[in-house]
Structures are given as structure tokens and as C-alpha cells.
Amino acid sequence: MRHGVADLPSIRETHLQKGPLVSLVDLSVGGALIEAKVQLKPGARLSLVIAPEHGAPSLVTMRVLRCEVATVRPEVTVYRGGCEFTRRLEWPALLSESIASVLPTPPARLDASLKLLAERCRAGSSDGSLKTADILAVLNSLHARAIQLDDQLAGPIGDLLPTIATALERRDPAETVLGEIEAQLRAALPRANIRLTPTALPAESGTESIIFRPEHATDLACVLNVQLPDGATLADWQFRLLRASMHLCSLIDAAGIRSGIDAPGAANWQEIAVRYKDGRLVKGFSRDFDPSRLKFTIWPSIGAPESDGMMVPLSGLKAVFFVKELGGDAAYGEDPTFEPGVQGRRLEATFFDNDVLVGTTLSYRPDGPGFFLSPADPRAANLRVFVVRSAVRHVRFLGPTTDAPAGTLKLAVG
Numbered sequence: 001m002r003h004g005v006a007d008l009p010s011i012r013e014t015h016l017q018k019g020p021l022v023s024l025v026d027l028s029v030g031g032a033l034i035e036a037k038v039q040l041k042p043g044a045r046l047s048l049v050i051a052p053e054h055g056a057p058s059l060v061t062m063r064v065l066r067c068e069v070a071t072v073r074p075e076v077t078v079y080r081g082g083c084e085f086t087r088r089l090e091w092p093a094l095l096s097e098s099i100a101s102v103l104p105t106p107p108a109r110l111d112a113s114l115k116l117l118a119e120r121c122r123a124g125s126s127d128g129s130l131k132t133a134d135i136l137a138v139l140n141s142l143h144a145r146a147i148q149l150d151d152q153l154a155g156p157i158g159d160l161l162p163t164i165a166t167a168l169e170r171r172d173p174a175e176t177v178l179g180e181i182e183a184q185l186r187a188a189l190p191r192a193n194i195r196l197t198p199t200a201l202p203a204e205s206g207t208e209s210i211i212f213r214p215e216h217a218t219d220l221a222c223v224l225n226v227q228l229p230d231g232a233t234l235a236d237w238q239f240r241l242l243r244a245s246m247h248l249c250s251l252i253d254a255a256g257i258r259s260g261i262d263a264p265g266a267a268n269w270q271e272i273a274v275r276y277k278d279g280r281l282v283k284g285f286s287r288d289f290d291p292s293r294l295k296f297t298i299w300p301s302i303g304a305p306e307s308d309g310m311m312v313p314l315s316g317l318k319a320v321f322f323v324k325e326l327g328g329d330a331a332y333g334e335d336p337t338f339e340p341g342v343q344g345r346r347l348e349a350t351f352f353d354n355d356v357l358v359g360t361t362l363s364y365r366p367d368g369p370g371f372f373l374s375p376a377d378p379r380a381a382n383l384r385v386f387v388v389r390s391a392v393r394h395v396r397f398l399g400p401t402t403d404a405p406a407g408t409l410k411l412a413v414g
Contacts, residue, residue, distance in 0.1 A: 020038055296312055
């Protein structure tokens with residue numbers, strides 16, 4: 001979770017060790033976005049000194065992931081660089097309120113943290129149900145912890161967490177998510193025959209069978225069947241990984257991901273409009289959009305013959321709009337004011353053609369192919385938008401009480 005400087009305790013100064021002063025744009029336990037008057041070379045290792053108004057300065061080593069020109073002035077060029085810390089910056093102020101409310105004292109072990117999260121998400125929990133944004137906040141925090149740990153369990157769990165976070169945001173159908181979990185477990189435990197099915201499977205000849213079920217009753221029928229060759233055993237970390245996968249299945253159930261036509265990843269039709277980088281606009285229906293893939297198909301109508309489908313490469317697009325109806329009012333001017341209690345981080349994305357899109361996102365990742373954005377205005381024609389990362393020049397996070405400027409140009413569907 002990134003925090004803008006305005007949301008953090010007063011910081012007196014930030015500078016590179018034995019180097020120039022820099023400005024913080026935002027900060028997290030895992031990294032920082034900084035602006036400097038010197039170019040930051042991607043891949044370089046630097047040390048950042050953060051000096052608060054009160055207390056001792058913190059020295060954190062970091063690796064530069066990317067660098068771009070932020071501002072060009074007559075006297076100087078200002079560069080903006082995204083940096084990843086080599087160790088977590090354990091500042092209490094960097095722990096979001098949602099994480100603190102979900103896991104007030106998170107256990108040191110990742111699998112124990114997932115168990116606690118699943119228990120908090122259970123329907124009827126005395127602590128109350130959690131919102132999707134809360135669950136995503138914890139998953140992202142645990143993923144940041146996993147990539148810092150050097151043990152056999154952290155790697156496979158770290159691979160699973162983004163899968164669940166993405167599925168929660170996209171509302172993928174349960175079958176799709178379970179299939180991805182099964183595939184990743186098979187990769188982590190190649191000697192075992194692993195299957196996630198609605199019911200337990202009988203043991204095959206010459207194998208030993210282990211059955212895992214969610215610890216609490218769920219509406220989602222899910223049994224993890226693990227079959228090992230005779231005489232084979234599971235290491236402690238492997239057993240904990242399989243148990244942790246059941247906690248993730250409980251999260252899928254608690255978040256309400258089900259089979260059915262309401263899930264964007266299901267084999268149902270969605271009304272969409274795609275805007276190409278060259279300005280072209282194509283409207284139609286799709287049933288196979290998946291941002292993790294390089295292309296998808298648009299048909300002119302629901303149930304159109306397969307031959308009428310048009311293949312659309314994601315790399316050539318600016319954005320994909322999931323609309324309420326294709327014949328909506330294109331002249332409607334969206335209100336840039338955010339509704340009270342809106343979930344997700346407020347974000348302003350500026351495209352290379354200077355169009356601007358404002359909304360909220362639940363799991364923005366700068367290294368992904370793109371990200372989903374929900375419009376600030378609930379009366380907008382778009383239910384949500386998938387913004388293609390390669391078409392974006394600049395992303396700016398808005399504060400919790402900041403609205404987009406009244407004159408901000410909204411990216412119209414047409």
C-alpha cells in the first residue's frame with residue numbers, strides 16, 4: 001500500500017546517502033517513488049535517508065526499477081524514479097488502517113496470517129465482514145512480506161497471493177481461480193498428483209492419498225486431493241503450503257466469487273468498447289477478455305458465429321471499457337467528485353495523448369499489463385475500465401480527500 005507524503009507524519013528531509021536531496025512522492029514498506037534533479041539509472045542500487053521531524057533518520061537501501069522525466073524547467077530537469085527497498089521499511093505509519101483492523105497483530109508466519117484473514121472473512125464472524133478493498137490490502141501486504149523472506153514456503157505462497165488478489169478484483173469465476181491455484185500447487189510440488197474438486201476422490205492404486213478441506217463450512221464446494229507415490233512423504237513446508245491453499249479457497253468463498261454470469265471472467269457476454277492508441281473505437285461483445293493474455297475477441301452481437309469475431313491485441317489498445325449499455329449517452333459529462341466511502345485508491349491516469357481518466361483502483365501494479373479503474377462518478381456510462389499500461393504516460397495518486405480538478409478531461413467511450 002502506497003502512502004502519499006501528506007498522509008504520513010512530518011518528514012523533515014529525504015536525500016540519497018552522500019548525494020543530493022530528493023522529494024518523496026509516495027512511500028510504502030516495500031519501496032518509494034521519488035523525484036530528483038539527477039537521473040536514476042534503472043538497476044542501480046542506492047541508499048535513501050529519510051529524516052522525520054522527530055526521531056532518528058532511517059537509512060534504506062533500494063534498487064531503481066524505472067526512471068522517467070517528470071518536469072522540464074529552464075534551469076533543471078526533474079526525474080521521477082520508482083525504487084524497491086531491499087528490506088522492508090517497518091514504519092507503523094505505513095501500515096494502513098484497514099490492515100490494522102483486519103490483522104491487529106499479524107502472525108510472523110505467512111500461512112498463519114492467511115488463516116487469520118480467512119477467519120476474519122467468514123460469514124458470521126464476530127468481528128464483522130470485510131470489504132474487498134480490505135482483503136486486497138492484506139493480500140498485498142502479505143505478498144510484500146513474502147518476497148522479502150528467504151524460505152521454501154514464502155516463494156510458492158508469494159506466487160499464489162497475486163493470483164487471488166487479481167481474481168478478487170476481476171470477479172473471476174470460482175472454477176477459473178481454483179484451476180490457477182491447482183496449477184501453481186502442481187508446479188510447486190511436481191511429485192504429487194494434485195486436484196481441486198467438489199468432492200473427495202478415491203485413492204488410486206500404488207498411491208497414498210491426503211485430503212484437505214476448508215476448516216469451516218463454505219458455500220463453495222472445494223476439496224484438495226493430494227496423491228503421493230507409495231512411501232513418499234510431505235515436508236513440513238509442503239504440508240503448510242497445501243493447508244494455506246485451503247485458506248485461500250476460503251477467501252474466494254467469503255468474497256462471494258461464484259460461478260455464474262455475473263463474473264467478468266465467466267463464459268458470458270460483456271458489452272465493451274475498446275479505444276485503440278491511434279484513436280479508433282470499436283464496440284461489441286466479448287466473452288474471453290483476460291488482461292493476463294495478449295489478445296481477446298470482439299463479436300458484433302451476442303451469439304454471433306465464431307467466424308464473425310475480431311481478434312484484438314492488447315498491446316495496440318489504450319483502454320477497454322466495460323459499459324452499462326453500448327447505446328449510452330456519450331454526451332454525459334462525468335462528475336469528478338468521489339462518492340463518500342468509495343473503496344480503493346483514488347487515481348488519475350494521464351495517457352500519452354493527454355486524455356485523463358480518474359477513478360479508484362483496488363490493486364494497481366506498475367509492472368503489470370494494466371489495471372482496472374472504477375469511475376469516480378457512479379452515473380458514468382462505464383462500469384469499469386481496464387487501462388493498458390503501455391498507453392499511460394503518468395499515474396498520479398489522489399489523497400483521501402482530494403477530487404480531480406473540475407476541468408479534468410474524462411476519457412469518453414464515444
